[in-house]
Amino acid sequence: MDQIAAMRAFVRVVEAGNFSRAADLLEMPKPTITKLIQQLESHLRTKLLNRTTRRVGVTPDGAAYYERALALLSDLDELDGSMTKAQTTPSGRLRVDVGSSLALNVLIPALPDFHARYPDIQLDLGVSDRPADLVGENIDCAIRGGELLDPSLIARRIGQVELVMCATPGYIQRHGMPQHPRDLRDGHRVIAYFSPRTGRRFAFDMIRGEETYELDLPYAVAVNDSTAYLAACLTGLGIAHAVEPMIQPYLAAGTLVPVLPEWRGEPIVLHVVYAPNRHLSSRLRVFVDWVAELFASGNVYRRRPEALF
CATH class of the missing domain: 1.10.10.10 (Winged helix-like DNA-binding domain superfamily/Winged helix DNA-binding domain)
Structure with missing residues (x-):
């Protein structure tokens, strides 16, 4: 045996x-x-x-x-x-789970840099907003935003992303540009997001200095995937509260316009998590360090001092 x-x-x-x-x-x-x-x-x-x-x-x-x-x-x-060269030249297969918007707008565009540094690491990216069972699905690590519901996971904070409000020019033309969060209660609709983990629909929270509003607003459609959330916003169905890296190209192109730009949602804190009973291999270690460096660089979101670790 x-x-x-x-x-x-x-x-x-x-x-x-x-x-x-x-x-x-x-x-x-x-x-x-x-x-x-x-x-x-x-x-x-x-x-x-x-x-x-x-x-x-x-x-x-x-x-x-x-x-x-x-x-x-x-x-x-x-x-x-x-006892092998893997410590200096990490290699092998690494399975990573990441949400759709971060994968498409942050992680995948930066992968050429990662593979230039570590050409012998093969990345298997599971791209979805659904919850993943790291142990049961043999996933090495996951990048997750928001509250961590499993306290048994080892988590490293890597930064945060901002939430900003936006809509299509056509929607604003039909419904008018709100001047204050209170205006959203009158004649406006939003695109809602509900957690794929808990099913809970998130309220619109808006912060400006010491002022805070948390509104449960009428919604046109609710989705549980960030790419579907963007698609619904681009159709002009309502106002979205989206992560900044995902919508920045559309704001720059004028396809979307900012709504109440002086108001922001509560930032989403990001962590890299992995199971405590997983061996922290050299390939996992360098990936975690690289992701932390990526977000700390300030190139993927509007950097603020409190956004780092």
């Missing part, structure tokens, strides 16, 4: 919750995973997993073994990495 391979298979089955998903993540046949687990249980002379038709559960012995095996495998990966 290859005990290290059996331990890796066991850890992945526990994290994935079933043998089929673990086999996919390890790119191994399911019978091989099953055989490795059986050999490991026989070697240890104890049952590690409770198997059902839908899900695999962990026995008390299995839970204890999982914690020790995870620590041992992490130490082994660290040792292997320290």
Whole structure:
């Protein structure tokens, strides 16, 4: 029995919750995973997993073994990495989950710089505003905005993006330009956004100095994806409260016009997050540092002193 391979298979089955998903993540046949687990249980002379038709559960012995095996495998990966050129020349596959607007308007345009520095790293970008299970989907890290709902994740703050109001010139021609947030209650409609994680629709919050308004306004349409949000705004359906990097090219072209520009929404704080039981490989480490540098440079959003770390 290859005990290290059996331990890796066991850890992945526990994290994935079933043998089929673990086999996919390890790119191994399911019978091989099953055989490795059986050999490991026989070697240890104890049952590690409770198997059902839908899900695999962990026995008390299995839970204890999982914690020790995870620590041992992490130490082994660290040792292997320290003895190879990967520390100076990071390489391999890195899976990153990122929201649509940040991917399209910030991250992907900057990737030529990343690949010039680290040509041997292959990035698999999962682009969506949906919540992702970092452990279950074998994702190395995610870039997330707003409140972090999972306190078990390790998070590094990388900056923030501004929220600004805008609309099409046609919408303003039909409904008039509001002069104050109070005007939005009379004859105006907004494009609403609801969280793909919680389903909660976000209210329009507007801040100018010490003045703050939080309005629950009539909406023409509500979406849970940032690219769909921009598309709805560009049709002239209503006023949007969008992240600045996403709409800046349209403001510059005149396709969208600013609405109440002296008022801003509460900035969205951005973090890079990863699971605490994930080995921080050299490729993950350099990617996290690069993303932090990207946002700290001030090239992707209107920089303010409080926006950095």
